[in-house]
Amino acid sequence: xxxxxxxDAKFSAFSEHWRPKVIASLNGQEMKVVKVQGVFPWHVHDAxxxxxxxxxxxxxxxxxxxxxxxxxxxxxxxxxGVEHRTAADTEAEVIIFEPAETRNxxxxxxxxxxxxxxxKI
Amino acid sequence: xxxxxxxDAKFSAFSEHWRPKVIASLNGQEMKVVKVQGVFPWHVHDAxxxxxxxxxxxxxxxxxxxxxxxxxxxxxxxxxGVEHRTAADTEAEVIIFEPAETRNxxxxxxxxxxxxxxxKI
Numbered sequence: 001x002x003x004x005x006x007x008d009a010k011f012s013a014f015s016e017h018w019r020p021k022v023i024a025s026l027n028g029q030e031m032k033v034v035k036v037q038g039v040f041p042w043h044v045h046d047a048x049x050x051x052x053x054x055x056x057x058x059x060x061x062x063x064x065x066x067x068x069x070x071x072x073x074x075x076x077x078x079x080x081g082v083e084h085r086t087a088a089d090t091e092a093e094v095i096i097f098e099p100a101e102t103r104n105x106x107x108x109x110x111x112x113x114x115x116x117x118x119x120k121i
Numbered sequence: 122x123x124x125x126x127x128x129d130a131k132f133s134a135f136s137e138h139w140r141p142k143v144i145a146s147l148n149g150q151e152m153k154v155v156k157v158q159g160v161f162p163w164h165v166h167d168a169x170x171x172x173x174x175x176x177x178x179x180x181x182x183x184x185x186x187x188x189x190x191x192x193x194x195x196x197x198x199x200x201x202g203v204e205h206r207t208a209a210d211t212e213a214e215v216i217i218f219e220p221a222e223t224r225n226x227x228x229x230x231x232x233x234x235x236x237x238x239x240x241k242i
Binding site for chain 1: 123125128129144147169171218
């Protein structure tokens with residue numbers, strides 16, 4: 001089966017925040033789309049890097065010692081083992097690229113923010 | 122080191138066609154940018170999938186039994202082991218996700234099209 005799609009159509013298909021949706025799977029990795037607004041909990045991924053590519057809006061990745069502010073077309077790779085949190089003052093649309101089975105809150109389980117994995121759209 | 126960048130700036134930094142540039146590395150995978158124009162040789166990647174996300178222009182991936190035509194924001198994952206070629210009638214800008222060490226011409230070595238691997242920008 002050939003996976004194909006259109007990013008804007010994927011973002012249009014849901015409205016909730018902080019709930020990544022898988023739009024493609026390849027080589028043990030997943031491409032996900034997520035809408036974000038507000039501030040996500042601090043966490044760390046000990047076993048993998050994760051990449052954020054901003055599609056719409058303003059989005060930031062905060063580390064303990066710096067903040068990476070981004071707009072559309074800007075990306076950052078969070079190194080494994082580095083504590084971080086994500087945030088957006090107003091709604092933003094973000095593409096995530098990371099290994100399958102990556103929990104969005106990393107080492108943390110948060111009643112509000114920990115999302116089900118493997119949800120496709 | 123935190124990898125970060127801006128897609129348009131990466132594309133502005135080179136002009137040649139069919140020469141992918143690595144803009145981020147994570148989990149054994151690479152995100153690359155490539156400018157394309159014309160028709161690429163038929164080839165197959167026996168060991169991995171590769172994903173194309175169109176950034177600018179019109180781009181197509183041709184399989185032996187179908188053609189996937191795409192514009193900005195559209196993507197396709199080429200399954201492993203499936204013969205394909207890529208093409209663009211006028212210059213297009215494309216983002217690639219695939220494992221590090223993936224030869225752009227797959228099982229083929231082509232004097233014109235086979236590109237050096239691991240070239241960063």
